[in-house]
Structures are given as C-alpha cells and as structure tokens.
Amino acid sequence: MGKTFAEKLFSNKSGRDVFAGAIVSVEPDYVMSHDNAAAISGTFKKIGVKQIKYPERVVIILDHEIPAPKESSASNHKEIRTFVNEQGIDNFYDVNNGICHQVFTEQGFALPGKLIVGSDSHTTTYGAMGAFSAGIGRSEVAAIWATGELWFSVPETIKIIINGQMSKFISPKDIALYIIGQIGADGGDYKAIEFTGEVVDNMSVADRMVLTNMAAEMGAKNGYVLPDQKTLDYLKGRAKVDFTPIYSDEDANYYKTLTFDISNISASVAKPHTVDNYVPITEVEGIKLDQALIGTCTNGRLEDLRDAAKVLDGKKVKIRTLVIPASWNVYKDAMKEGLLEIFIDAGAIILNPGCGPCLGAHQGVMAPGERTFSTANRNFKGRMGCRDAEIYLGSPASVAASAITGKITNPEGK
C-alpha cells in the first residue's frame, strides 16, 4: 500500500514500515526554540543530564520580546546566552536577526525530507520547503535536548487541493482565511495537511509559507507542500546540510481530500475572536479601526511588504500603522527596493524585526475598546495584550488599504 508524506517520513526515521496511528520514538533533525529557551534550559537541568546530546541539532532564535522591553525579558535573554555558551550551541541567533520562523528558513535549516520540531505552534511553516515540521511543548524540547528523541503518533493526512485563477487582489492569506472559514479552526486537528493543486504550484516559496504557517490555525500537526524547482532554487547556497525530498505515493491513503476553487473569492477577513470567524471583506467594510499591523511570521516577507507598499504609495495613513519586516534580511531588501521610504512617507511606524505586538508583550499594545486590523495569524481575545480589544485579520493589501481610510476597506480597485 502507498504511503503519505508523513507515513514515509516516519517510516524512514524509525526504520519500520509505519502507517497513520502508529506511535514511534524518533530523532528529529532540528529542534527550534526562541525566548522560551530560558525556561526550557531550566527544565533541561532538572532532568539531570549535563550535556545536550546533539548540540548541532539545536537552533535558538531570540524574537518574542526583542530588544528586551523589561528587566525580566533581559534576564531571560542573558540566561539563554550563558546556556548557549556553556553547551556550545553554534546555531544561536541573537536579537538582531528576526522572527524565528523566517530566520530558521532563511538560514537554510528548513529542508525537504527533514523532521523538524519547535517550541512554537507555527513551526508548521517549514513544511513549505517539504519538511515535516510540528510545534511541541517546552518539556518536549528539554527531553529532546537530553535524549535526542521524542514520541510521535503518525498522523492521518488531509489533502487540500487549491484550484482556480488567483485574482490580482487575492493573496495566499485570503485563501488561508477562506479555507479555515470553511473547515473550522479544528478542521485539521491532529492531522497532517498536504497542500497541492495548480494555485499552490504557481505560488512562490514565500506564498507557500503563508499556507503552512496558517496550517497551525486549522489545528494541524503540520502542513506540507511538495518541493519543486522553486524550492530547490531557494535552497541553493542556503541549505545547511544535504537533503533528500520525500513525496507522497500516488496510491497513498488519505483521511480526506478537500478541493477548493478560489477563482471567485474576495479578500478575506477573520473577525474577533477566532481565526475561523471568516467573512468576505465586503461584509465588514466600514468598521472603524484604531491600529493597523503589517508583518509577523505570517505576512512579514518581502512579497507581503511589496503588496502593502503598492497600496500605500503616495498615500497617508489615518491610524497608527505598524510595519514589521519578518527579518533583518527582509528589512534590508525592503530598504533597497524603496519600500521603507514609502511606509515612512505614508506615516507608518517601522518596528525592528521580531514578534513585536503579535503576542501582546510590547510595541503596540491596545487599549480597552480599541480595534486592530492585522496580518498576523491569530485574533484571540487578549492576544495583543488587552482582553477588551478586538483584532481583525486580513491580508497585507487589505490592512494597508484600511490604514489609509481608518476603517476596514476592500483593496480591490484601490
């Protein structure tokens, strides 16, 4: 019988012929953590092992609260730096790099056929490169540091086929929100998702990362796009180690197959306070806003900033508008292209690459009764630091168009 990508990967890793439902103990190729590495190192020490088993497989990227907004975060960072030195962890990226998922990918750790785990739910992002990547808990990271391995249950797979003609005003974010609206925030619970179809084939690597990033919001264990020439081109001169892509078999057994035609969808919005609270933007046009946020690990890449800059070029924003490039590389490219100048002239605030206001720890926290339109992946109550504030989610073009008017605005025709 044929195997899905997930079944093949866990078969390779465990050296056994396994299918969905099996429980295996295997060694991940990379284990990523961020600011939570401080807490993880505490747990690691409690285990009583002195040395990380495979320091070369450990990647730590500081991004959640950078630069440190308060003493406790500064101490956290300090503790991590000390630990990194003690343990001889070479793959350490300090506060001047960017958001973990973007940096991890740019640095060439996200590779086809690899098993990657991380103590962050959007670790699913690396599936855009053909990796199997899943979010895990902090204790689980500590366990891998100590022993090199972890238990997994081999997931069933949902195949999502995206077909149709992508209109000029539609971005991968609109497609992701639309799909989550149809299947629900638990539509992919415990499942592996394979994204395929002509729309995905035609997408750039950056666009595919939006889909696999948002797979976490479907509840999925991982999201996967089969690696093609575009993937290989992106990885050229970037890949940290050799890799062998893994593809699903033609006759693999899928839990279900869902097909979406996105030819006629309009820009998508997720209303507060869940990501599956989907509406076409036309239904919420005119809702008054206090803040706009363009960036995060979902939509902070060069392609996203271009989308936003196109809309903002020569215009002025009416509300507080925050722009966060996902990494310093993206920042620099955006600078070279003149995008940053467009943002500044429009009156936006460019923040340093990092998670910033996305998780409500600092930089752009909201006040009670306020409303933000954001390109992030989550709009839960309290997510941006205030439980009595509202977050709407949309694409970079939608958020940029709305920043100009101060209310939710359809970018189409703008």
Added chain:
Amino acid sequence: MINEFKGKVWKYGDDINTDVIFPGKYTYQKMEPEEMAKYALEDLDPEFVNKVSDGDILVAGKNFGMGSSREQAAIAIKYAGIRVIIAKSFSRIYFRNAINAGMPAIKSPEAVEAIENGEEIVVDMKNGKIITSKGEFVFPPYPKTVMEILENNGLINFIKNKIKNS
C-alpha cells in the same frame, strides 16, 4: 498508579484557546508552576482561581486548548488544582502538553454533554469510565507510552527515571 479521580466539575464551552487559559503577556516571564496557577483561565473566567479547589475536574467543549504551544496553559490549570480534563476534543499540542505535564486529558463528547457544571463526578482511569449523575461513559485506554508518562507524573520525571534506571 493513578486509579481514580473524584471531584467537582468546572464546565466551559467550545474552542477555549490558550490565550484565555494563560495570557500571552505572561508567557515569557519566568514563573514557577505555583505562580502560573494564579493566572489560570484569567481571560475566560477571572474568578476561577479563587473558587477552584484541589482535586476539581475541568470539563469543556470541542477543541480545548487551541492556539499556542505554550505549556503553561496545561501547567497553570494543573497547579490551580485540576487533576483531569474532559473535553469533546482537544487541540493536538494541548493534548500533548497535558499528558507531558502528567494531567490526563480525556476525550468524551457524550460525557461532556451529560455532565452538569458543579456536579461531582468520578473518573476511573483503570477501567476507562466516567461516572456522572446521568450515567456512566466509557473511554478507550491510553497507549502504553502515554500511560507511562502519566504514571511518572509527566514527561520530565519519566525521562529522569528512565535515565536513572538505564
């Protein structure tokens, strides 16, 4: 061995996400589990931590713990006094975090429908049974690996003991 839990029920609805269980703004503050417990369910039911007692049982609807991978969302609830969570379904990472924290997470949509907020119920781990005022509900036993982790009161102790014994 964990055999049986008996406690008062705290019942909540569907799609309870990790941000309302343990707000993001505290996620990167270093805290001991006892301190995390003070913020359990802060944005869902601010009174919860004042009213919950040791040994109580949390009951929730579908997709409990959706969202972030933050482990505190499981640890905070455990240290607030909750011994076991029963839900219609769990988000994947939350399920793992609960098990790895040594707190059983049991999926039983039928039991959740039947259970009333505030009633006292019994969870029989050995026989896979939930005993409520409206009758008994069965759930399938955990796989061996999962049971071992729970019996060691969590993943870290499990590994510690494994290393010690090897």
